[in-house]
Each structure stands twice: as C-alpha cells, then as structure tokens.
Amino acid sequence: MKTIKLGLLGLGTVGGGTLRILQDNAEVLSQRTNARFEVTRIAVRDLNKPRAVDTGDIALTDDPRSVVDAADVNVVVELMGGTGLARELVLRAIENGKHVVTANKALLAEHGDEVFSAAARRGVQVAYEAAVAGGIPIIKALREGLSANRIDWVAGIINGTGNYILTEMKQPGADFDAVLRQAQALGYAEADPTFDVEGIDAAHKLTILAALAFGMPLRFDRVHTEGISRITADDMRFADMLGYEIKHLGIARRTDAGVSLRVHPTLIPKDVLLASVSGVMNAVMTHGDQVGPTLYYGPGAGAGPTASAVVADLVDVARGMTCGETVPALGFRETTDLPVLEMEQVECACYLRFLAKDAPGVLAQFSSALADEGISIEHMHQEPCEDGSGDALVVLITNVVPEAAMNRAIRRLEALEAIDGSVQRIRIETLN
Amino acid sequence: MKTIKLGLLGLGTVGGGTLRILQDNAEVLSQRTNARFEVTRIAVRDLNKPRAVDTGDIALTDDPRSVVDAADVNVVVELMGGTGLARELVLRAIENGKHVVTANKALLAEHGDEVFSAAARRGVQVAYEAAVAGGIPIIKALREGLSANRIDWVAGIINGTGNYILTEMKQPGADFDAVLRQAQALGYAEADPTFDVEGIDAAHKLTILAALAFGMPLRFDRVHTEGISRITADDMRFADMLGYEIKHLGIARRTDAGVSLRVHPTLIPKDVLLASVSGVMNAVMTHGDQVGPTLYYGPGAGAGPTASAVVADLVDVARGMTCGETVPALGFRETTDLPVLEMEQVECACYLRFLAKDAPGVLAQFSSALADEGISIEHMHQEPCEDGSGDALVVLITNVVPEAAMNRAIRRLEALEAIDGSVQRIRIETLN
Numbered sequence: 001m002k003t004i005k006l007g008l009l010g011l012g013t014v015g016g017g018t019l020r021i022l023q024d025n026a027e028v029l030s031q032r033t034n035a036r037f038e039v040t041r042i043a044v045r046d047l048n049k050p051r052a053v054d055t056g057d058i059a060l061t062d063d064p065r066s067v068v069d070a071a072d073v074n075v076v077v078e079l080m081g082g083t084g085l086a087r088e089l090v091l092r093a094i095e096n097g098k099h100v101v102t103a104n105k106a107l108l109a110e111h112g113d114e115v116f117s118a119a120a121r122r123g124v125q126v127a128y129e130a131a132v133a134g135g136i137p138i139i140k141a142l143r144e145g146l147s148a149n150r151i152d153w154v155a156g157i158i159n160g161t162g163n164y165i166l167t168e169m170k171q172p173g174a175d176f177d178a179v180l181r182q183a184q185a186l187g188y189a190e191a192d193p194t195f196d197v198e199g200i201d202a203a204h205k206l207t208i209l210a211a212l213a214f215g216m217p218l219r220f221d222r223v224h225t226e227g228i229s230r231i232t233a234d235d236m237r238f239a240d241m242l243g244y245e246i247k248h249l250g251i252a253r254r255t256d257a258g259v260s261l262r263v264h265p266t267l268i269p270k271d272v273l274l275a276s277v278s279g280v281m282n283a284v285m286t287h288g289d290q291v292g293p294t295l296y297y298g299p300g301a302g303a304g305p306t307a308s309a310v311v312a313d314l315v316d317v318a319r320g321m322t323c324g325e326t327v328p329a330l331g332f333r334e335t336t337d338l339p340v341l342e343m344e345q346v347e348c349a350c351y352l353r354f355l356a357k358d359a360p361g362v363l364a365q366f367s368s369a370l371a372d373e374g375i376s377i378e379h380m381h382q383e384p385c386e387d388g389s390g391d392a393l394v395v396l397i398t399n400v401v402p403e404a405a406m407n408r409a410i411r412r413l414e415a416l417e418a419i420d421g422s423v424q425r426i427r428i429e430t431l432n
Numbered sequence: 433m434k435t436i437k438l439g440l441l442g443l444g445t446v447g448g449g450t451l452r453i454l455q456d457n458a459e460v461l462s463q464r465t466n467a468r469f470e471v472t473r474i475a476v477r478d479l480n481k482p483r484a485v486d487t488g489d490i491a492l493t494d495d496p497r498s499v500v501d502a503a504d505v506n507v508v509v510e511l512m513g514g515t516g517l518a519r520e521l522v523l524r525a526i527e528n529g530k531h532v533v534t535a536n537k538a539l540l541a542e543h544g545d546e547v548f549s550a551a552a553r554r555g556v557q558v559a560y561e562a563a564v565a566g567g568i569p570i571i572k573a574l575r576e577g578l579s580a581n582r583i584d585w586v587a588g589i590i591n592g593t594g595n596y597i598l599t600e601m602k603q604p605g606a607d608f609d610a611v612l613r614q615a616q617a618l619g620y621a622e623a624d625p626t627f628d629v630e631g632i633d634a635a636h637k638l639t640i641l642a643a644l645a646f647g648m649p650l651r652f653d654r655v656h657t658e659g660i661s662r663i664t665a666d667d668m669r670f671a672d673m674l675g676y677e678i679k680h681l682g683i684a685r686r687t688d689a690g691v692s693l694r695v696h697p698t699l700i701p702k703d704v705l706l707a708s709v710s711g712v713m714n715a716v717m718t719h720g721d722q723v724g725p726t727l728y729y730g731p732g733a734g735a736g737p738t739a740s741a742v743v744a745d746l747v748d749v750a751r752g753m754t755c756g757e758t759v760p761a762l763g764f765r766e767t768t769d770l771p772v773l774e775m776e777q778v779e780c781a782c783y784l785r786f787l788a789k790d791a792p793g794v795l796a797q798f799s800s801a802l803a804d805e806g807i808s809i810e811h812m813h814q815e816p817c818e819d820g821s822g823d824a825l826v827v828l829i830t831n832v833v834p835e836a837a838m839n840r841a842i843r844r845l846e847a848l849e850a851i852d853g854s855v856q857r858i859r860i861e862t863l864n
Contacts, residue, residue, distance in 0.1 A: 021580050021722050031647060031766065032579050129577070135723035137577025145561070145569025147464050148453050148743030215463060273729055276708040283727075290453050291567035291740035294730030295715075297705055298723060308723035311580030334463065 002035045004318050007073035007098075008042040009064050009089060010080035014103055014130070015042070016053040017307030018077065022314075023054075029311070033318040043067045043080075068093040075317055077310060078102040087111050094118045094126070101313040103130035103306055109204035112211070112218040125320060127313035132205045133158055133282045135305025136298040137312065142212040142286065149288030151213035153253040155266075155431055158205040160280035160300045161189045161196035162228055162248040166265075167278040170240070175233050188280055198227035199248065199263040206250030210261055213286065214254055215336050219261060222340040226264040235353060235424060238395045239267055242351070242379065244428070245275040251429065258339035260346045267351050267428040274431060285431060293431075344404040348427040349378070351397055354413060355420040356382075358390040362418040369412040370398065373405040391420060397428065434467045436750050439505035439530075440474040441496050441521060442512035446535055446562070447474070448485040449739030450509065454746075455486075461743070465750040472504045475512075500525040507749055509742060510534040519543050526550045526558070533745040535562035535738055541636035544643070544650040557752060559745035564637045565590055565714045567737025568730040569744065574644040574718065581720025583645035585685040587698075587863055590637040592712035592732045593621045593628035594660050594680040598697075599710040601668050608661055620712055630659035631680065631695035638682030642693055645718065646686055648770045651693060656775040658696035667785060667856060670827045671699055674783070674811065676860070677707040683861065690771035692778045699783050699860040706863060717863060725863075776836040780859040781810070783829055786845065787852040788814075790822040794850040801844040802830065805837040823852060829860065 006022075008015050022029070022037050030036055042055065043064035061067065068076050068089050076093040080086055083106050090107065091114070093100050100119070102108070108115065108131055119126040129139045133156065142151070157163050161183060168179040180197065183189035195201050203223040211218050228248045239246045244267040253260045268275050273295050277283040282300030287293050299305040356362050367377060379397040384390075398406070410423045438454075440447050454461070454469050462468055474487060475496035493499065500508050500521050508525035512518055515538050522539065523546070525532050532551070534540070540547065540563055551558040561571045565588065574583070589595050593615060600611040612629065615621035627633050635655040643650045660680045671678045676699040685692045700707050705727050709715040714732030719725050731737040788794050799809060811829040816822070830838070842855045 017722075025580060025582055025722070028582050028647075029580070031768075135720075136726055137573050140572060140577045141569050141728075144748060145572045145744055146740065147747040148457060148461070148740045150457055150460050215460075271710075273705070273708055276705055278703075288567075288740060290449075290457070290736045290743075292731050292737060294568055294728070296573075296726070296728055298726030304722045305724060308578065308580045308720060311722075312577055315579040316576060336463075 001030065004035050004037050004314070005040045005072050005074045006037055006314070007067040007070060007076050008039060009067060009076065009078045009086075011042050011044045011051065011053070012079065013303045014306045014310065015079040016051065017303030018079065018310045019053050019055070021307050021311045029315065033315055035318045037314060037318070040072045041067045041070055064089055065092070068096060068098065073098060075099045075101060075314065077314070078104055079310070081106070083107050083110050087115075090115055091118055094122050094124055097122060097124060099125045099127070099317045101127045101310055101317060103128070103310055105131040105201070105204040105208060109207035109218055109220040112208065125317050127317055128208070129313050130306045130309035132208050133284055133296070134298070134300040134302065135308045136282060136284065136296045136300065137309065138209070138284045138296045139212065141294070141296055142209065146286065146288050146291060146294070149290045151254070152287040152289060153251065154209045154213045154284060154286045155249050155251045155274065155429060156206070156209065156284035157247055157274065157277050157282055158250050158284065158300065159196050159199070159202045159248060160282055161193065162202070163277065163282070164188050164280045165197065166228060166231070166246055166248060169231065169233065169236050173233050176229055176231060197229055199225040202248065202250045202263045206252055206261060206263055209250065209284065210252035210259065213252060214259060214338055216259065216338045219340055222261055224262040224264070224343040228265050230424070231265050231426075232424075234393065235426065238353065238381065239351065241381065242395070242397065243270055244268060245270055246426065247274065249429065254338070255341070257345060258341040260341045262343065262346065265426050267426055268431055272431045344402070344407065346403045347400050348403065348429065349398055349400045350406055351395065351426045351428055352410070353393070353395050353424040354422070355385060356392045356394045357418045357420065358392055359418060365416055365418050366394075366413055369416060370409050372412065373401070373409040375399065375401050375405060375409050433462065436467050436469050436746070437472045437504050437506045438469055438746070439499040439502060439508050440471060441499060441508065441510045441518070443474050443476045443483065443485075444511065445735045446738045446742065447511040448483065449735030450511065450742045451485050451487070453739050453743045461747065465747055467750045469746060469750070473499045473502055475499045496521055497524070500528060500530065505530060507531045507533060507746065509746070510536055511742070513538070515539050515542050519547075522547055523550055526554050526556055529554060529556060531557045531559070531749045533559045533742055533749060535560070535742055537563040537633070537636040537640060541639035541650055541652040544640070557749050559749055560640070561745045562738045562741035564640050565716055565728070566730070566732040566734065567740045568714060568716065568728045568732065569741065570641070570716045570728045571644065573726070573728055574641065578718065578720050578723060578726070581722045583686070584719040584721060585683065586641045586645045586716060586718045587681050587683045587706065587861060588638070588641065588716035589679055589706065589709050589714055590682050590716065590732065591628050591631070591634045591680065592714055593625065594631075594634070595709065595714070596620050596712045597629065598660060598663070598678055598680060601663065601665065602672070605665050607665050608663060629661055631657040634680065634682045634695045638684055638693060638695055641682065641716065642684035642691065645684060646691060646770055647768050648691065651772055654693055654772040656694040656696070660697050662856070663697055664856075666825065667858065670785060670813065671783065673813065674827070674829065675702055676700060677702055678858065679706065681861065686770070687773070689777060690773040692773045694775065694778065697858050699858055700863055704863045776834070776839065778835045779832050780835065780861065781830055781832045782838055783827065783858045783860055784842070785825070785827050785856040786854070787817060788824045788826045789850045789852065790824055791850060797848055797850050798826075798845055801848060802841050804844065805833070805841040807831065807833050807837060807841050
C-alpha cells in the first residue's frame, strides 16, 4: 500500500474537519484507494492556539512556504482562504510538482485560469470539489457525470446564509434586518454579512460552475451581482400568493447571443424542486441537452460537509497519481472564450411591485408605460395600502423582455405622477 | 487525437439515443477527451427493422458474438438487456480484453460480482452509470463524490413508473387500477407492469446502490420487495392529512446488527425534499457520516437521459484507457460481506389503517393488542365509514418497533372481533 503525504495550509474549521476524516475514516479510505494518507506538515497562523483536533506528532509551522517546499509533501491541501498569500502558495506548490486540493472559491474564480494552466503545464492536478456547494459533488457531476451533454443552463442556491434568511422571511411579517440579526446570533451569518447577502460569495461559485458547464474561462469580472437586502416581507407574501418562492440564485445560461452570468433574487415556480430547498441547504439545478434537468442537493458549508469534498478530492488525486491522463480541471481540454452578455441583453419575465395613487386612469398610465416598451402584463394584483393613504399596492407579472426594455419601463413608471416611490423588480425564472 | 472504436449490442431506445449523442455532440466529446468515438459495429435482433437513427456505413449484424470478438472494437456497449445472452456476451467481451459499458441493472444486480471480478482479473473497466436512475450521475456520486464518507443509508425513488402512479393517485379519489391504465395509455407503464409496480426493477437498482454505499457484494436475493398495488385512495388522503407523502422507496440502511435492504411503499414527511419529487422523475437521497444528507434528482429513464449516462461512461473509459489504475467498479478495492438483516429484524414506525366496529371498548381492544407487543400509538385519527355501516375508519401512527413485533401485532388486530378485514401497514421513514 502506497503512502500519500499531505501538507495542510490552514487548520480552521475545514482544516480540522479534514484532519478528523483522515483519522476517523482511515480504513474506508484505504479500502477505496489502496493508499494511506499521512499528514506530514500543517501550516497555521498561530502556533499557540488551542486545537479541537488531535495533531499528534504532525509538524506544525507558522511558515506556510516551508510546507509547499517540503520534500515529504506530495499533495498540498490549501484551506486558508484569500487570494493573496493563497495564490502565491498554490502556484509555488504547483511549480514544485505537487498536486493541490483547495476549497478556495475566491482564488479559483479570480485566478483560476492562471492556476489551472500552471498545473496543466507542470502535469499536476488541482482539485476543488469543496469550492462550490460544500459537500455536494457538483464539480464531479458537471465535469464528468454530465460530460455527454451540451449544458444549457445552471441555476443554484449556492449560499446557505442567504437561503436561510429567505426561508425565515417566509414567516409572516419577518423582515430582512430582523432575520439577518437572528442569523448572526445563530452563527449562520458573519458580523459583516456583505460577502454572503450581497451575492459575492455566490458570484465566485457561479463563475466556477459556468466555466465547468460551458468550457469557458473564469469570468468573475462579468457576473452581474445583486443581493437580497432589498427583499421585503411584502415581496415574500406576494410571491407566495402568485405561486412562487423567492430564491437568491446564481444563474449561468447559454443563449445564441452569448452567456448570461448573474446572481440576483429570483422568483421560481413552487412546483420546481429547487423552490423546496430551504434553510442553510444548497442545491444546484442544471439542464443538459440530452439528460434534461437534474438537481444536486446537500449542505453547502460546515466542517464535515466541506471536508467530505476535500477528502473525496484526495481520493481522486490518490487514484490518479499513478496515471498519465486525468480529467481536465474544468472538464474540457481547452476553454472557449464565449461572449458574456451585458445584463441589458438578458431576457426575463419580471415581478414588479409599486405604490399607485388611487386616482382615475392610473391603470391606463402604467400599462401604457409598459406597453411603450413592448411589455405586457400577464398577471396583476392590487390591494389597498395599509397606511390609510388610499394608495394601492400593485404587483405585476410581465412577459419575457430584454432587461434594457425593462429598465426603461421602470424609469417611465417611476417618473409617473401616479406612482409613489420606486419600483421593486425581481426577475422570474421558470427553470424549464 | 486517438480514436476509440465502439461496438454496440442493441439499437433500441437507449442504443439509438447513444448513437445520436455520439453524432450530435461529437465536438463537445472531443473537447472533453482528446479522443474521437467511432461506432464500428452494431448488433441488432432484426436487420430489416427500420431505424429512427442514421447508422451510415456502420456494420450492422444479427450476430452479437461477432461484435464482442471483433478486432476493431475497443469498448463494447451492452444495451440489449436481459441476464442470459447479455451475461454471456459481457463476459466474453471482458475475456477478449475489451472495456464494457452497460445499462443492464438486472445483469449487474444478479451477476455483478461475477462480471466485476472477471473485469478486475482481465484489467478492463465495466462502467454502468446508466443502470441506476438513468441520467442522474448517482453511481459517480456514491463511488467517487462521497468517497470520504462511511455511508449510513441510501433511499431512492428509483422507478419512474411507480412514482408517476403514486403522484397521480394524489388526485382525490384516483385509485391504483385507474391510474395504472392511464399510465399504460401514456406509455409510462408496460402492458405487463409487474416489473415496475411490484418493485423488482427498484430492487435491482437498490442492490447496486447498496453495494456502492457499503462496499458489500451484490445481494439481490436478500432484498425484501413489496409493490404499490395495495395502496388505496384512502391511504393517499390520510397520509396527506398526517403530513406525509407515500413514495415507493428503495432503502438500504446500515445498522449495528447488519444491513437492511428493502423496497416498499413508505410514508415520508412532506418537508423532506424527497417528498417533493413527483411524476416520472427519480431521486436518490443518501446520508454520509461526514457530509450528512445529499440528494440527486433527475429523469430516471428515456432515450436521452439514459444515453447521457452511457456516453458519460464512455468519456470516463476514454480518459482511463491510457491509465494504469482506475476507480474500482464498486468504489472499494474489496467488498465486505456485511450481514443482511431479515425483514423481521428491521425497525420502523408504521402507519396502520383498518375498519373498526362502532362498539364500546374497541379502542381499548386494539390499543392493548398493540401494547402487548410493546407498540405505542403516537397519533390516531378516526372517522365514520362512508358505507353507512356505523364502522369507523381508523388510522394510527406507531412508534419505531421491530418488524417482527409489528407483524405479531397486526395478526392480533386482525383476529379481533371488533376489526373488520385486514390491516393496511405502510412503513414510515423520517429520513433524518
């Protein structure tokens, strides 16, 4: 039985989880690989910090460069995060001829092309199952399981914090700020929640999913990103009434004109399975030209689930280490530089919500403002505003129109005397 | 670019779908593999049958042995089905040093140990992603994606016909026979539906899933199998009222005493994602000790989805053909002969439904019959029978008890004067 020597960069939640799986499930791992994993070195930031996991006689160091340079390390496991030092260390590990396993979505979304091409040149593997949707083997599904397909689209709930908040907001009257504070108290949201609730984390993951789905380069810079902080209790209630759930989706869709890459709150029909994914759970749905729709569901974060993906990568690397040819990092031997659509070119049906004054001809005014941009109203709901003003709360579902037309229509609506304040727009995806 | 020469056995729905993907998606397949797939030979039963797919100048033959013996075939793709001739041909292809891709669940469930060990001896691959849940890459997920885990259980909706029937039976008053006839008219059920509705097809697939999950031999002979034909409109209604869906599940669960392998109608809580899987779709849920619950959803049958899995296997074989070490067929290098529980040893909560005479002391009679076997009633619902007899329709949810105790309790109940006819028992799984 061969021994595979591992150097860990980072011993936080995921690092500790990885070490624990390698210890607890050593037998099942040997049965799967005919190999034994031995952690020889671990780089940590603070040598004196107490650890929840037993590091035995593994050499701990606060010099991560010594780990990526060590002769007794075959595979570097990068679990420190960030795009500065992590990038330097990963590239240096590759240069040293070591395989790399990483959970670092930001690094790959922003510098993946550089990392993967360095690895291909040097003939080593960079595995990253843990970088998207934690414990769900979605990288493997897209890269290998669906390899017969031309992928049409990918849509995912890929941030557990955001999905937890939206799930809790379904409670009558629960508003975003209150639910966010509750999520922070429970440890589901960070003190600074921007990264999660504004969609940046989801955009990193979507960048990787799109590259895998379409064989295109990693284009984080081209992802249109909107957060969920502007969603209100009214929106949750109206969406429910109209047969939808509001989910914060990452969407990558191939059209004849190009690829759209976007993260935004989205109405999806309740009878689509993705609509039933609640709480901190993640799920990725995709549509292949041959297989049709498939969905992958599971925990998207946490020590156990993320480390499960890290260790699955180690098993893959172990299986491939005696092998000349491996699966290319993004599933394709070469990427195709597909055009990425401007958000203005993307076509969606929309949910619109606004306050209208109770005056004659108001309906005619806003329906003609929409019609002028080629937008028709598929469904309308109107109810008296509870503030006693006599104003009406209006909710519309439109047909599918280009974002540019919708933007112009919203500006027209907001300019109307009869409409108070701004227009809430949430895009609809039917996912079929 | 290397060329990989394929010999197809069978050109029915899946064979035709496979040929079409190889033609239509040739470019994406080359981008993924650096190889070109060429179908050189196809064995069919009837050379004169008209074909929906263009076979061009591929050599068609009605002698399948000539395909598995041909020098210009590197990979044999077995899509003919059955366990007689198919077994002989697959073993002969392996003996001839050819890789095999198959969609044949019956062959693997019943003769997989023989097939896989022949392949391991000869150093060739047998790939079978299409054998379970059609287009869903569940084999890869269990074998590779979750390889860090000790799998606790697998539970799947793995027969689309049965799930379609149960979904349609949710319409008020729809009964099994009427829905089955409708499914037959739509082509979702065969003229002889036994294989699907009695759970034999699901048992074949469950056998394979259990071997993958636990690294155990293929024990089709030990799967307890019950069909859905005894489920009534009343059961659907009561399940709904109590917060459950009835699904026909294949369940493999590891306990300290052994593994339980069973296919039977099952009540699952509505808030478990599996409960939302409707129509002909399939889904497999699994629980790993590290990752927790994950779920895989998609179309379980049909030309496109099944061929999607066949071609993904071809891509894997192509990637591995220059490689010394490959993933073992069942994910483990060696299987462990885990004890399989007798059904009497399996522990479940149960839903019981029966007719009780409207007489004093009836409740005491049946609750003490249950208590005598250590069974408690967690929930009870009673309503007058619509036939005007004065009898009551009684529905109970019990605590978790061994099947043997429940069997004895049901015999006690059926022996009571106060109970009319037989007791309907449906097992409950909370899937957590």
